[in-house]
Amino acid sequence: MTGNKSSKKKELIAKDNFTEWYDNVLLEAKVADDRYPVKGFTVYTGWGMSIARRIIGMLEERLDNTDHDPMQFPVVIPQSSFQKEEDHIAGFSGEVFWITHAGENELENKLVLRPTSETAIYPMFKLWMRSHQDFPIRMQQTCNVYRYETKATRPLYRGREFLWNEGHTAHATYEDAEEQIKIALRIYSEVYDALGLSYIMLKRPVFDKFAGADYSVAFDTWNPDGKVNQIGTVHQLGYNFGEAFEQTFEDENGEQATAANTCYGMGFGRTLAATIAHHGDNNGLVLPPKVAPKQVVIVPILFRGKEEIAVGYAKELEAKLKEAGIRVVLDSDNRTSPGDKYYKWEMYGVPLRLEVGPREAQNKNATLVRRDNFEKVQVDEEKLVEKVNELFEAIFENLKAKDKAKLDSLVKDAYDMDQLEAYMEARLIVKVNWCGDAECAMNIKDQVSGEIRGTRWDVEEEPTGSCVFCKDEAKYVAYVSRTY
Amino acid sequence: MTGNKSSKKKELIAKDNFTEWYDNVLLEAKVADDRYPVKGFTVYTGWGMSIARRIIGMLEERLDNTDHDPMQFPVVIPQSSFQKEEDHIAGFSGEVFWITHAGENELENKLVLRPTSETAIYPMFKLWMRSHQDFPIRMQQTCNVYRYETKATRPLYRGREFLWNEGHTAHATYEDAEEQIKIALRIYSEVYDALGLSYIMLKRPVFDKFAGADYSVAFDTWNPDGKVNQIGTVHQLGYNFGEAFEQTFEDENGEQATAANTCYGMGFGRTLAATIAHHGDNNGLVLPPKVAPKQVVIVPILFRGKEEIAVGYAKELEAKLKEAGIRVVLDSDNRTSPGDKYYKWEMYGVPLRLEVGPREAQNKNATLVRRDNFEKVQVDEEKLVEKVNELFEAIFENLKAKDKAKLDSLVKDAYDMDQLEAYMEARLIVKVNWCGDAECAMNIKDQVSGEIRGTRWDVEEEPTGSCVFCKDEAKYVAYVSRTY
Numbered sequence: 001m002t003g004n005k006s007s008k009k010k011e012l013i014a015k016d017n018f019t020e021w022y023d024n025v026l027l028e029a030k031v032a033d034d035r036y037p038v039k040g041f042t043v044y045t046g047w048g049m050s051i052a053r054r055i056i057g058m059l060e061e062r063l064d065n066t067d068h069d070p071m072q073f074p075v076v077i078p079q080s081s082f083q084k085e086e087d088h089i090a091g092f093s094g095e096v097f098w099i100t101h102a103g104e105n106e107l108e109n110k111l112v113l114r115p116t117s118e119t120a121i122y123p124m125f126k127l128w129m130r131s132h133q134d135f136p137i138r139m140q141q142t143c144n145v146y147r148y149e150t151k152a153t154r155p156l157y158r159g160r161e162f163l164w165n166e167g168h169t170a171h172a173t174y175e176d177a178e179e180q181i182k183i184a185l186r187i188y189s190e191v192y193d194a195l196g197l198s199y200i201m202l203k204r205p206v207f208d209k210f211a212g213a214d215y216s217v218a219f220d221t222w223n224p225d226g227k228v229n230q231i232g233t234v235h236q237l238g239y240n241f242g243e244a245f246e247q248t249f250e251d252e253n254g255e256q257a258t259a260a261n262t263c264y265g266m267g268f269g270r271t272l273a274a275t276i277a278h279h280g281d282n283n284g285l286v287l288p289p290k291v292a293p294k295q296v297v298i299v300p301i302l303f304r305g306k307e308e309i310a311v312g313y314a315k316e317l318e319a320k321l322k323e324a325g326i327r328v329v330l331d332s333d334n335r336t337s338p339g340d341k342y343y344k345w346e347m348y349g350v351p352l353r354l355e356v357g358p359r360e361a362q363n364k365n366a367t368l369v370r371r372d373n374f375e376k377v378q379v380d381e382e383k384l385v386e387k388v389n390e391l392f393e394a395i396f397e398n399l400k401a402k403d404k405a406k407l408d409s410l411v412k413d414a415y416d417m418d419q420l421e422a423y424m425e426a427r428l429i430v431k432v433n434w435c436g437d438a439e440c441a442m443n444i445k446d447q448v449s450g451e452i453r454g455t456r457w458d459v460e461e462e463p464t465g466s467c468v469f470c471k472d473e474a475k476y477v478a479y480v481s482r483t484y
Numbered sequence: 485m486t487g488n489k490s491s492k493k494k495e496l497i498a499k500d501n502f503t504e505w506y507d508n509v510l511l512e513a514k515v516a517d518d519r520y521p522v523k524g525f526t527v528y529t530g531w532g533m534s535i536a537r538r539i540i541g542m543l544e545e546r547l548d549n550t551d552h553d554p555m556q557f558p559v560v561i562p563q564s565s566f567q568k569e570e571d572h573i574a575g576f577s578g579e580v581f582w583i584t585h586a587g588e589n590e591l592e593n594k595l596v597l598r599p600t601s602e603t604a605i606y607p608m609f610k611l612w613m614r615s616h617q618d619f620p621i622r623m624q625q626t627c628n629v630y631r632y633e634t635k636a637t638r639p640l641y642r643g644r645e646f647l648w649n650e651g652h653t654a655h656a657t658y659e660d661a662e663e664q665i666k667i668a669l670r671i672y673s674e675v676y677d678a679l680g681l682s683y684i685m686l687k688r689p690v691f692d693k694f695a696g697a698d699y700s701v702a703f704d705t706w707n708p709d710g711k712v713n714q715i716g717t718v719h720q721l722g723y724n725f726g727e728a729f730e731q732t733f734e735d736e737n738g739e740q741a742t743a744a745n746t747c748y749g750m751g752f753g754r755t756l757a758a759t760i761a762h763h764g765d766n767n768g769l770v771l772p773p774k775v776a777p778k779q780v781v782i783v784p785i786l787f788r789g790k791e792e793i794a795v796g797y798a799k800e801l802e803a804k805l806k807e808a809g810i811r812v813v814l815d816s817d818n819r820t821s822p823g824d825k826y827y828k829w830e831m832y833g834v835p836l837r838l839e840v841g842p843r844e845a846q847n848k849n850a851t852l853v854r855r856d857n858f859e860k861v862q863v864d865e866e867k868l869v870e871k872v873n874e875l876f877e878a879i880f881e882n883l884k885a886k887d888k889a890k891l892d893s894l895v896k897d898a899y900d901m902d903q904l905e906a907y908m909e910a911r912l913i914v915k916v917n918w919c920g921d922a923e924c925a926m927n928i929k930d931q932v933s934g935e936i937r938g939t940r941w942d943v944e945e946e947p948t949g950s951c952v953f954c955k956d957e958a959k960y961v962a963y964v965s966r967t968y
Contacts, residue, residue, distance in 0.1 A: 030553075035611060036604075037562050038595065043608055046553025046623070053554060069514075069530025070537060074645055075559070075628065078521050094587045099597065101582040102632035111522065113583065120520075124527055127519060133819070139530070144559065148586035161558055335617070 014282050018224040023155075025276065029285050029347050032155050040153040040160030042269075047348060050293035051275070052163065052268050056142055058194055058290070059165055059266055062187045068140040068167055073120045075143070076111040081119045085244040088118060091211020095148045097160075113146040118212065118237070118263060121168045122245040129170060129249045129259060136180070137170040142268075156273035157229065157484050163268045170247060170259040177236060177260040181217070184234045184264040185457075188219060191266065192231065195275050196288050196400035197221055198407040199231065200429070202454030202479055207438045210263075214238035217457045220481070221274050222407050226427020227482040228453065229277075231270045237261040278406070279372075279399050285349025286372050288399055289392035294329040296321055296388060297345040299338050301357035313361035317354065317384065324385040346371060351395050352388060372398050415465055417447060420480060424448045429481045433474035435467035441478075443469050450482045498766050502708040507639075509760065513769050513831050516639050524637040524644030526753075531832060534777035535759070536647065536752050540626055542678055542774070543649055543750055546671040552624040552651055557604045559627070560595040565603045569728040572602060575695020579632045581644075597630040602696065602721070602747060605652050606729040613654065613733045613743060620664070621654040626752075640757035641713065641968050647752045654731060654743040661720060661744040665701070668718045668748040669941075672703060675750065676715065679759050680772050680884035681705055682891040683715065684913070686938030686963055691922045694747075698722035701941045704965070705758050706891050710911020711966040712937065713761075715754045721745040762890070763856075763883050769833025770856050772883055773876035778813040780805055780872060781829040783822050785841035797845035801838065801868065808869040830855060835879050836872060856882050895963075899949055901931060904964060908932045913965045917958035919951035925962075927953050934966045 013021045026032045031048030044052060060070070076099060083089045097113040100106060114120055125137055142165045153159050167184060171177040185201065192199055199221040209216040213235040220228040241247070242258040251257040279286040289295050298318055300310040314330055321328040329350075331341050338355075345353060353369040360366050364381040368388070372395045379387040407429075414420040414430045423430045434440065434452065445451040455461070455476045463474035497505045510516045515532030528536060544554070560583060567573045581597040584590060598604055609621055626649045637643050651668060655661040669685065676683055683705040693700040697719040704712040725731065726742040735741040763770040773779050782802055784794040798814050805812040813834075815825045822839075829837060837853040844850050848865040852872070856879045863871040897915045898904040907914045918924065918936065929935040939945070939960045947958035 033608060033611070035608070036558055037565060037607065038558060038560055038593075041558035041560060043558070044556040046555060049554040049556055052556075070533040071530060072528040072533055072536075072647065074520055074522060074525035074527070075630075076522055076525060076645070081521060096587065097583050097595075098585040099581050100584045103578045103580065103634070105632075109522075111581075123521065124517060124519070127517070146559075148589075150587070161560070163556065 012282060015224065015280060018277070021280075021282075022277065025280060025284055025347070026155060029349065031272070031276065031285075034155040038160075040149060042155040042159050042161075044163070047293060048272065051287065051291050052272050054291040054293070055191070055195065055268055055271055055275075056165065059187070059191050060140070060142065062190060063140045063165070063167065066138075066183055066187060068138045071139045071141050072143070073114075073117055073124075073141060075114055075146075077114050077117075077120045079110045079112060081123055082112045084119060085212045085241055087240070088212035088244075092116070092147075095150070097146050097148055115147045116145055116263075116265070117141070117143075117166055117168065118241055118261075119245075122170075122241050122247060122261065125168075125170050125259070125261075126245055126247050129247060131250045132172045132252050132257075134249065135170065135172040135259070136176060138167070138180075139169075140165060140167040154484070156269040156276075159269065162270075164265045165268070166263065166265045168261065168263045170242075170261050172249070172251065172257070172259065174238060174260045177238070177262050180262045181234055181236055184262065185217060188232045188234065188264070188266055192219060192221075192271070193400075194288075194290060195271070196396060196403050197231070197271075197274050197278060198400075198403045200228075200407075200411075200479060201457045203457045204454045205438070205441060205452055205478075207441065208452075208454070210235045212237060212240050214240070218454065220453055220479070221278070222410050222429065223274070223484070224277050227484050228429065229270055229274055229484055230267075231274055232264070232266040234264040235262060237263060278403050280349070283343075284347030286399065287349035287351060288396050289351045290396070292327065292349065292351050294327050294345075294348070294350050295392065296326055296328045296352045296354055297341070297350045298328060298330045298354045298356065299341045299345075300330075300332055301338055301355055302334075303358055306358040309358045309361045310356055314356050317356065317366060317381070320381075320384060321388065324388075326385070326388060352391055370395060414468065414480075417444075417468060420444070420468060421448045424450045424480070424482065427482060429479060431461075431477050432468035432480055433463040433465045434476045434478035435470055435472045436475040437467075437470070440467055440469040444480065448480070450480045452478045452480055453483070454479060496766060499708065499764060502761070505764075505766075506761065509764060509768055509831070510639060513833065515756070515760065515769075518639040522644075524633060526639040526643055526645075528647070531777060532756065535771065535775050536756050538775040538777070539675070539679070539752055539755055539759075540649065543671070543675050544624070544626065546674060547624045547649070547651060550622075550667055550671060552622045555623045555625050556627070557598075557601050557608075557625060559598055559630075561598050561601075561604045563594045563596060565607055566596045568603060569696045569725055571724070572696035572728075576600070576631075579634070581630050581632055599631045600629055600747075600749070601625070601627075601650055601652065602725055602745075603729075606654075606725045606731060606745065609652075609654050609743070609745075610729055610731050613731060615734045616656045616736050616741075618733065619654065619656040619743070620660060622651070622664075623653075624649060624651040638968070640753040640760075643753065646754075648749045649752070650747060650749045652745065652747045654726075654745050656733070656735065656741070656743065658722060658744045661722070661746050664746045665718055665720055668746065669701060672716045672718065672748070672750060676703060676705075676755070677884075678772075678774055679755070680880060680887050681715070681755075681758050681762060682884075682887045684712075684891070684895075684963060685941045687941045688938045689922070689925060689936055689962075691925065692936075692938070694719045696721060696724050698724070702938065704937055704963070705762070706894050706913065707758070707968070708761050711968050712913065713754055713758055713968055714751075715758055716748070716750040718748040719746060721747060762887050764833070767827075768831030770883065771833035771835060772880050773835045774880070776811065776833065776835050778811050778829075778832070778834050779876065780810055780812045780836045780838055781825070781834045782812060782814045782838045782840065783825045783829075784814075784816055785822055785839055786818075787842055790842040793842045793845045794840055798840050801840065801850060801865070804865075804868060805872065808872075810869070810872060836875055854879060898952065898964075901928075901952060904928070904952060905932045908934045908964070908966065911966060913963060915945075915961050916952035916964055917947040917949045918960045918962035919954055919956045920959040921951075921954070924951055924953040928964065932964070934964045936962045936964055937967070938963060
């Protein structure tokens with residue numbers, strides 16, 4: 001994967017050419033390798049998996065703090081369980097992988113590779129609930145799920161195997177489940193916020209909710225190619241799975257009652273893809289310091305005869321930063337030039353570069369270069385740790401503010417179909433007045449290159465005119481966009 | 485899962501009755517639930533998964549520190565890749581799950597659920613190596629693998645889905661691969677040592693090495709039922725997979741050369757099972773403090789009218805311990821008695837119990853009770869943190885020493901077949917002189933209830949007589965035991 005560095009430098013691809021830029025960055029920055037010989041299955045390589053692990057850690061920490069028990073359920077679901085909830089099987093049966101044989105045997109009971117785990121988990125929940133005192137039950141697992149996608153696959157965005165965390169809960173009352181929805185939405189928001197990702201929180205229209213849910217709330221984020229990227233979803237399942245899987249218990253009055261469920265999933269591939277696509281630039285990744293596997297790269301500038309001085313000083317600074325808990329790498333590979341190193345670590349998106357030569361060694365200072373805007377600042381050794389932490393914060397705030405501004409710039413209002421179509425062609429996210437009828441939504445989808453994604457969950461938005469399609473009275477403000 | 489606590493107390497099962505004890509502890513301490521409706525597939529529940537996550541963390545930290553890139557490879561392997569290495573396919577083809585259909589379609593290329601990932605990973609390694617400068621390549625992943633076991637399954641010990649970490653490496657020379665074997669064995673030893681687990685490091689006999697390896701080294705640990713539990717393996721693959729998967733590169737002289745591979749796996753289910761089985765007692769789990777999800781449980785002793793005093797003081801101590809980075813839980817559930825709480829947290833294996841009543845609140849002290857030996861010690865508040873940390877160390881050292889003594893007591897020498905069989909019946913681990921012939925090994929396996937597991941890797945042992953079976957000259961000291 002190393003090869004001739006100077007020839008690589010010429011391969012820099014402008015981010016405007018997003019598709020090509022993205023594919024190149026995944027490989028060059030060792031995020032993922034899509035050459036695995038099964039369609040829709042991608043290898044997470046070292047740098048990408050290191051970032052993903054940090055995103056996973058951010059979510060799991062919050063799930064731990066809100067009393068979700070970490071668990072691990074099997075990847076296989078027996079056909080009999082899988083088919084118990086009618087809407088659910090209708091929604092998923094067309095896209096599951098089937099295990100039919102093992103060793104030399106044909107299996108008597110075929111197994112499904114989980115496309116999501118409701119039908120694996122709720123039969124066990126049933127065993128764990130006897131009385132109202134057993135609630136709430138809250139579990140979470142980080143795992144892969146499997147869907148035989150027929151749409152075009154894209155690494156991290158849409159694969160047949162995808163890495164996510166799924167949370168599942170059971171409650172004694174519907175109201176308790178409603179409270180849980182709020183907790184889940186808050187936790188998910190916190191993770192996206194910590195990544196500097198802007199998003200729109202939408203209640204999905206009835207025809208686009210999760211198969212088996214009462215309603216679904218999703219986090220849609222913008223993407224440079226003009227599609228929206230669904231990075232997380234939270235579902236109120238109500239009593240649907242409680243009834244299908246006989247999740248019953250003795251309530252406070254000694255009566256048999258049915259439990260209410262919620263579930264939620266954060267896709268780590270898509271969240272990682274958003275982090276790359278939102279913050280990256282022509283030189284490669286630009287990582288928020290919290291999830292950067294290495295936060296500072298030290299590049300010694302070597303002058304013949306004075307190599308020892310610069311490298312010795314670089315090691316001192318490395319030790320100092322390490323001691324302060326900063327993830328630092330000293331790139332003293334003498335097969336590559338400083339320019340090669342700049343190129344490499346910029347591609348990897350390391351937030352800060354620290355340059356040290358003999359002069360810096362003598363003056364006991366160093367030059368810091370920000371990855372997000374290439375600003376250089378000289379800092380004395382004794383202020384180094386403080387300055388580094390200050391710049392991490394500044395980089396994060398900059399990425400976040402730019403991201404928010406970008407999303408704001410993409411959202412437009414349209415009041416008629418021509419305008420809507422024009423904005424769709426411009427790959428924007430468009431707010432329209434909508435009567436609420438599924439038929440109008442289908443007509444919109446047929447006529448323009450996007451579709452209704454839902455209505456705002458977090459803020460109340462009042463329609464300001466008649467339905468963009470049928471011109472009847474509008475009940476909602478709906479968001480229309482191209483989708484992945 | 486709560487129910488009537490006092491009736492549960494009567495269910496305590498002596499550990500001498502190991503099988504029943506183990507099944508009961510898994511359920512009662514919420515380690516795992518084996519009632520999942522597919523044979524050989526087990527659910528890791530909250531407490532068990534929390535322990536497993538800490539064991540995983542201990543290993544991954546060491547893999548990070550020795551430059552293993554975290555990656556994630558797909559769970560599916562195309563049949564064409566799977567069948568490339570002859571010995572490997574011969575070893576595994578009888579026990580793999582096959583995915584043959586997806587959605588409504590029959591797959592043109594059948595997929596195997598990985599039983600281990602060599603044949604998934606090495607085709608990608610091939611793409612990542614061009615010159616000798618690209619070495620070493622080192623990756624690791626924590627994932628599940630799938631084997632259609634025909635032997636009896638036991639939760640965590642032997643399942644059809646098992647959670648492990650696998651490391652894979654590629655090197656420019658066989659010698660470099662040999663060095664890597666040493667690193668892997670060291671890392672694995674460190675993790676087992678940190679869990680207080682004693683083990684025997686054995687080079688497996690040729691007929692029992694990993695399918696496709698030059699040789700295999702395994703960690704066998706004792707088990708209360710008299711079988712040995714293989715908790716980790718490290719394999720020198722030599723050039724076998726390099727040749728089968730065309731892992732070639734340009735060496736320092738500009739010649740095409742083939743890479744050497746090593747791979748290793750630590751089974752987390754089995755390691756968790758060993759931790760439970762070795763250290764547990766009649767009252768349930770006894771956890772080494774490092775991996776205990778909660779390290780201290782505070783139980784307030786309530787006297788009518790003085791509840792506030794004890795609970796208030798308990799909260800103070802909880803805050804103090806938390807601040808010191810200790811994982812503490814305050815059990816102030818007023819539906820259960822102190823006795824119920826002792827029972828529960830002893831079952832969970834929490835290393836220290838802290839009892840506080842109104843008198844302790846007044847005297848600003850507390851009573852600490854060790855889980856491993858039930859010793860009580862009173863400690864003043866200002867010495868609490870220090871004492872707790874001191875006791876963690878003492879508990880760990882005690883568990884480790886007892887474990888070592890237990891293993892030592894189980895290993896015996898036998899010089900003839902009668903003695904060997906007698907020791908096997910007594911479920912011991914037996915050292916015998918062995919000529920090295922596979923035929924003798926097969927005869928031994930046929931005649932006694934155990935089999936040759938290998939010869940010591942970490943120490944040289946000289947045979948002291950003739951082969952236990954054929955009476956020819958012995959070349960090795962072999963270890964014979966019952967196996968899982």
